[in-house]
Amino acid sequence: MKLGIVIVAAGRGERAGSPEEGPKQYRSIGGRAVIEHTLARFLSWNDTSPIVVVSHADDAALLSPILQRLSAGARILVVTGGASRQQSVLAGLEALASEEPTHVMIHDGVRPFVDADMLDRIVALHAAGADVVLPALAVTDTLKRGDDGHAVETVSRQGLYAAQTPQSFAYRDILAAHRAAAASGKTDFTDDASIAEWAGIPVVLTEGSVDNVKLTLKRDITMADEKLSLGLPDVRTGNGYDVHQLEAGDGVTLCGIFIEHNQRLKGHSDADVALHALTDALLATCGAGDIGDHFPPSDPQWKGAASRIFLEHAAKVVRDNGGTIMNADVSLIAEAPRIGPHRQAMREALSDMLGIALERCSVKATTNETIGFVGRREGIAAIATATVVYRGRPL
Template identity: 70%
Template sequence: MDKKNRSSCGVVIVAAGRGERAGSHPDGPKQYRRIGGRPVIAHTLDVFVNWSPAERIVAVIHPDDSDLFAAALAEVEGDKERVKAVFGGSSRQRSVLAGLEALTASGVEHVLIHDAVRPFVGPALLDCIEASLLTGERAVLPAVAVTDTLKRAGANGCVGETVPRAGLFAAQTPQAFHFSTILEAHRRAAQDGRDDFTDDAAIAEWAGVPVRLVEGTPDNVKLTLQKDITMADERLSASFPDVRTGNGYDVHQLVPGDGVTLCGLFLPHDQKLSGHSDADVALHALTDALLATCGAGDIGDHFPPSDPQWKGAASRIFLEHAARIVRDRGGVIMNADVSLIAEAPKIGPHRAEMRQKLAEMLGISLDRCSVKATTNEQIGFIGRREGIAAIATATVVYRNPLA
């Protein structure tokens, strides 16, 4: 979905529970237990930090879990700067309200409220929910139709009756709402002393807000018991990662000027690179490398040089666009490597700053960004200082569809 047609979303991750039904464990409550080598909540946060409409993410945690949460957040891949932790209350309902209040200054239009212990939520479901919000729905609930035969218990442990399952659904999260609508409903419930709602859709129903059902997914399970955590760990540990590598190449001519832009950094020089945009060969090559990992074409498909709006544009726009495409398709950028081929200017003194800029643009750690440079030993057009070339490689891990 194009960014200009996307909504402004906040996210509340509910993670303040004690998880008594999962039993005690040295790793702490169930949201911090490890599946696939990482805490449950790290897997959950991965999905939202790599989903572009999520502008601000609030994790509502227990006051005793600050260190556990900080350690888990360190294992999240993506833009962790959007994640803020606040302390929850004595019930799930009060914790959600604390998360909503923390979002009041963010200016988001919509909010998704999600259980930290549902780590298998996917971007396709998030996009479906967002699409419903964009049609004007004020409350959206993902749910799956009940397929089991339902029985109501009677006296003495016997079946009292069989309950018709037609029209019955099992609710999931994230549940999504127009932000001010659900905030007002939660505040009203708190003022009225109502603390017995089992989910946020129930509060919306109580407040008279129509709740739109959308199809959930059976994979979006809630980890409640220890056996659920064990099965989730086996599922992730048995899956093979979908690792893809893309490469890109770009070259631009040098003409008289006052400097060149490489990796988003302007370097004073007696020449400049000729191009429709700022002609940053490094970012152009890396943009193509990222797009190649998901078969999304090349930079010219997305930003044609014939389009006047890109004249003189900063190439970080192109790279950040490619990174969003990768993340919207379920990818996690693991590594970005750029090799510059130029006689001048000298790249070595600027490599550290270039790497830092790549890390910021891609939302990954500095140790996952590499910038190298070499000359062409005065051979060919590069050796004659007629141009600069760049070769880039990107490594991206996508969610395994068989996992």
């Protein structure tokens, strides 16, 4: 799948304050323009996909220094938008044609808090065969229909969703739909998913994010600035410790890597002491108990199970609670086997299981200087530390 990204940023933002304050996408929040935050989110998530920024003809002087600061001007194409959002999106889609993407995300430039987890969910749905993916949140407020200043009817909120962006599409399909809508003279579409619906393309819903707000009013911009300027990062560190007994065997599994040895680790699962400790460390960052709470050793379904199941579950628990795993560190305490020759493979396995960069995964090993149960080669111990940043949860 080759992904393109269109950032729509040609609006004037009449509801966001006086014209003297400038377009809302260039207002400052947390010391940077709104659109700079938006672009930075996409660049940190995927720095290889081409990005088209659809800008207003009058905004070149505002956008140019932002692209220079991001040091990504060579892969960001700027095109001029039209009189309406619909026209601007079509201009952005047309500009992507030379890149020949298979899929395209279309995002509002004034949604600066889009997060990587939601973007990953969208890509996963495309990989599973969805042509259109719409992030949305179920409506929770009671809805009223009004007339002449009076509430005349309560509207059922069952099955109602508030749409967000990025809305993501099979590129050729949404380009054809936009062209057809323009040719027909239809201009009343409120988002790109509604154009797909009009064209008869099925739209798949995925969970949006409460943080992924669109900055529409002046108050929205003020609150976003306060959130970025005054909010403290919620950084949490969890620790885990585990030990398993050694017995006669043909090898041990550590950090998901099998190492031939004249002993094996004794346990209900594969007894991967390193992954067990790291599982506990991750669960600790959101108060989700320990590995035994989620995978009781008394449950026969986990007999002989690969411990990556436990670690990947803990990572999902963290992400479901709004966390982003920043670092994972494992220290193994063993007299044998030698860990050094397998350290890189272990780090790569952790990177794959946790979905984080290799540089954020550390594996170390030491002996116990022939002291104690480890020194007598009766067992192997592991200590793990995980660092997680949680969004929207002030200290």
